[in-house]
Amino acid sequence: MYVNNKKKACEYCNIHSEEYTFDENVKEEALLELIDCLNASKSIHGILVQLPLPKHIDEKKIINAISEKKDVDAFTPANVGKIMIGDYDFLPCTPAGVMELIKESGIDVKGKECVVVGRSNIVGKPQAMLLLHSHGTVTICHSKTENLKEVTKRADILVVAIGKAKFITADMVKKGAVVIDVGMDRDEEGKLCGDVDFESVKGVAGAITPVPGGVGPMTIAMLMKNTIKAAAL
Numbered sequence: 001m002y003v004n005n006k007k008k009a010c011e012y013c014n015i016h017s018e019e020y021t022f023d024e025n026v027k028e029e030a031l032l033e034l035i036d037c038l039n040a041s042k043s044i045h046g047i048l049v050q051l052p053l054p055k056h057i058d059e060k061k062i063i064n065a066i067s068e069k070k071d072v073d074a075f076t077p078a079n080v081g082k083i084m085i086g087d088y089d090f091l092p093c094t095p096a097g098v099m100e101l102i103k104e105s106g107i108d109v110k111g112k113e114c115v116v117v118g119r120s121n122i123v124g125k126p127q128a129m130l131l132l133h134s135h136g137t138v139t140i141c142h143s144k145t146e147n148l149k150e151v152t153k154r155a156d157i158l159v160v161a162i163g164k165a166k167f168i169t170a171d172m173v174k175k176g177a178v179v180i181d182v183g184m185d186r187d188e189e190g191k192l193c194g195d196v197d198f199e200s201v202k203g204v205a206g207a208i209t210p211v212p213g214g215v216g217p218m219t220i221a222m223l224m225k226n227t228i229k230a231a232a233l
């Protein structure tokens with residue numbers, strides 16, 4: 001679904017896209033060889049590796065092989081480091097999409113209590129950093145956080161990225177809070193849903209993003225933005 005949506009968005013933006021699919025037993029060298037080739041290509045400006053990779057592949061090694069200037073997902077250590085110091089070419093697409101949603105909704109992060117649930121390298125950690133750059137007071141929660149509900153209830157802005165269907169319920173949310181649901185999960189009936197129990201939380205939240213239709217499309221929009229930026233670098 002992710003890959004198809006990205007391809008459609010490229011078509012919409014008139015960006016040429018190429019997809020390389022491999023057998024799950026693919027050798028690491030084959031992936032590295034392809035990345036080398038794409039790094040050197042004058043007609044390719046952005047490269048993304050769709051994660052997760054099969055267990056026998058060293059994900060770090062593959063990501064590190066992507067040229068910093070074509071790293072439109074902003075996953076390489078060089079780009080991650082630049083985000084830490086607030087001097088970057090690319091922002092990771094999902095957290096950047098969340099920030100854009102917040103900004104376009106007229107919500108000021110400055111001084112707000114921001115809680116990010118999830119600390120993955122691709123969502124939670126960079127999300128916390130971007131909220132911090134916008135002058136939020138940021139707390140990051142994870143699976144070892146004690147009294148999670150007490151922490152999430154403090155949030156003026158709550159961003160959830162854990163990968164557990166409908167995990168955040170109304171009793172975990174402060175009245176009027178902005179709730180941003182990054183999760184892409186399946187419910188008991190196999191229907192796409194988020195990490196937030198939308199039906200119960202919408203009665204408490206001041207603003208809330210739906211799944212599907214919230215953060216997902218923003219992630220793709222940010223990918224297009226990064227790719228166009230990469231072409232101009």
Ligand code: NAP
Pocket residue numbers: 094117118119120121122123124141142143144145148161162163164182183184185215216217219220
């Ligand atoms: P991930 O790498 O699996 O990380 C999940 C994080 O959630 C971990 O930090 C984990 O804590 C934390 N966590 C798990 N259970 C928890 C619990 N009970 N309480 C508190 N924290 C808990 O996942 P991810 O890649 O960040 O993705 C998260 C979700 O976002 C998934 O549903 C994914 O499909 C979705 N996603 C959506 C988009 C989009 O464009 N909409 C993009 C990327 C991801 P530990 O670190 O302690 O294990």
